[in-house]
Amino acid sequence: MTDTTAAPVTATGEGPADARLLAAAARAVDAPDLVLAVSRRGARTVHADGSAEPGPVGRERLVYELGSASKPFAGLLLARLVAQGRVRYTDRAADLLAPGLPVHPAVRRITLRHLLTHTSGLPGLPADFYPQAVPRWSTDPYGGYPADRVVRAFLRARPRHRPGTRWHYSNFAVSVLGHTLAAATGTPWEVLLHQQVLAPLHLDATRMRPGPAGTEAVGHRRDGTPVPALDTGGFTAAGAVRASPLDLLTFLEAHTGGPGDAGPPVDPTLAAALAEVARPVLRRGWRHAHTHTLTWFRHPSPYGPVLFHAGATLGQQAFLGFRPDTGLAVAATATRRVHRTDTFVATAYALLTETP
Incomplete structure (x- = not known):
């Protein structure tokens, strides 16, 4: 096999x-x-x-749920919109989502950069997410929490820390970023991602909704029953991307400069965005040992820095990573x-x- x-x-x-x-x-x-x-x-x-047992479609051509490994796609999208001059990293999310609406002063200070870099002060998920999610934790925890509820939770939030002062991983924050960019551009998130990232990079087997039967990877419970396809509800930007391993290599190759002269020309704003998401922007942890870019974790290695992100859903896993200095890229799905x-x-x- x-x-x-x-x-x-x-x-x-x-x-x-x-x-x-x-x-x-x-x-x-x-x-x-x-x-x-x-x-x-x-x-x-x-x-x-x-x-x-392998199915009729090769495993490398199946489409896998990426979970949190979707976030590098969100980061590249934001970076390209900034390169195009359509938004700024310092734009305040609440002003774009609900201009003039009274919000907590700390919420008013949250910028697009804060949301993407997990420095907004928001928790990992909204406080009222758990009561509806716990009873369906092993089947569909996110589907019952739609987009409008995510936005409302943000606008009434009380951040735990002053924005920009502490790092705390947050699916909530990246989801708010997605809704904010959709509002700022007047374009649904799914369409925006396709126009700005997926189509220019020719990621034809990358999407945010399940495809035709037989083309999707399927996870299983311990008793062998299949796990339903992931429904991210209002948390689309944080975890809804699904892609084939071959598309994931193409995505990573764009970051490393491959596949070289044979590849299609890259729009200048996309090239600027690819460079921007690889640049270190913050350090955290004991002795500030952990480095992050806008969207990637960045660690040292014997062969130069590595940039990576992993993700998991109820029945699937994904890992994306690359080494800018050597041009090595690794994509893994399961x-x-x-x-x-x-x-x-x-x-x-x-x-x-x-x-x-």
Whole structure:
């Protein structure tokens, strides 16, 4: 139940070496469906494996739920809108969402940059999210909390900290960013993302809604029953993107400069946005050891800095990462058994940080 492809293979023989590396890494992950993929400035090696019987569509061509690994897409969208002059990082979200409406002074100070960089002072999720989510936590926790409710929760919020002073990971904040950009541009988030990011990068197998039957990866519960497709409700910008591993490589290659001269020309505002999202903007943690860009976690490695983001839904997982200095990109996706502990993220992260 293994399908390994490598195309193109470089003249130095890195393709076969990467194929062996990915096959070895796959043995460390117990997943029904698993895809590990690397690109070295456009030279790709893709390994598909898993404990489940393969279906009629190759695992590398299925579309997987990205969960929080959707956030780099939101970050690139914001950066491109800024490059186009349509919004500014310092724009205040409440002024764009509800101009003139009375809000808490701290909410009034929250900017688009604060929302994206998890420095808004907002909690991970709205306080009133949990009563409706807990009874359906293992089936559909987000679907009952629509967009208008997310916006209302933001406008009546009382941030825990003064915006810009502390880092706290927040799906709530990034979701508010999505609604704010939609309001500022007069364009629905899904359409905006497609126009500004997905279409220019030719990500034809990337979307925010389930596609035709047989094209989507499916997670399973421990008893073997399938997990329903994710409904993110009003939290679309924070976790609704779904994509094939091949599209994820294309997305990452745009950040590393690949696939080179054979690729389509990049619009100047998109090129500026790709450069902007790779730039460190804040440090946090003990001795400020943790570095972040607008949207990526940034860690050191023996081969230069690595930028990455992971995500998970009830039945699926994703990992995206790249090394700007060497042009290496790693995309990994998997289906999983609900609540099962596994080594997926650690394995993908090791491929990014330890691969020569």
